[in-house]
Amino acid sequence: MLIEVIADTLSDALIAQEAGAGRIELVTGLAEGGLTPGCGVIERVCRELRIPVNVMIRPHSRGFCYSEEDIEIMIQDIKMCNKSGAAGVVFGVLTPDHQVHNDHLKRLIDAAGGLDITFHRAFDEADDQFAALEVIKEYPQISRILTSGGQSSAADASERLKRLHELTADSHLKIMAGAGLSVDNIKVFLDEVPVTEVHFGTGVRVESSYEYAINAERVQALKKMIGA
Template structure:
């Protein structure tokens, strides 16, 4: 079981690593769902951590439908992440009618050449998640889809996530469950949905809030509960 933890500072990233996280999703703007962090933060975190650091590529919080200028900025961000030592990038792109934007996606994948790629929770805004999954299966460069099954909490979408997981069984894609997972619900969730990667945000923070730092004890408890 790989445990990915969201971090927005070097100290949070180091705490998560020390407590046993398997990968960091590095962001800024936690309250806005995660935006591309500053380059100095990316450089320092990638330099000091031993575990993989995947960086959010999201230029603004106004949805996942991007202009040509937005896409150009995302290209530049990806290029800089490569130079700064990121293991991967995290992005998602939709059309105005909430389908996977294949043209934009192909271009971003090409820009990412060689980096690990997560298609993020833009997937949860898709009008048809099963059609979106079939679209994403076309791209062997994409390692995983981060999703809550379209619900506010992944814990409330176990049936949908189990089905999505089953549909990726014979593909290169993994379903990484995230949003709303906690030390209280993760065991019951995994008993229903046997994913191999889980994503934690507030669930491993002091007072379950992005206002506070990562709580290493919570990360350790997640590891113990999941058998890590």
């Protein structure tokens, strides 16, 4: 079981690493759902951490349908992440009618040049998640989909997530459950949805809020509970 933790500062990333997280999703703009961090943060975190750092590639918070200029900027950011030593990148692209945007996706994948790729929670805004899954499965470069099963909390979408997990069992693709998971509900959730990667944000923070730092004890407790 791999625990991925959201971090927006070097100190948060170091706390998560020392507490036992298996991977960091590095972002800024947590109140906006996560945006691409600045170059300095990316370079420093990637240099100082021993565990993989996957960087959010999201130029703004106005949805996941991007202009040509947005895509060009995202490509530039991806290339910078590659040079900075990031393990991977995290992105998702949709059309105006909430389908996976194949052209944009292909261009971002090409820019990644072998980096680990997560298709993020843009997936939760797809018009048809099962159709979107079949499209994403066509790209062997994509390692996983981060999803809450279309609900605000993954804990409320166990049936959907279990089905998505089953549909990826014979593929290169993994379902990583995220949003609303915590020490309080993770055991029951995993008993129902046997995913092998889980993603935590506020669930591992002091006061369960992005206004506060990562709580090492919560990460350690999760690690102990789920055998990560």
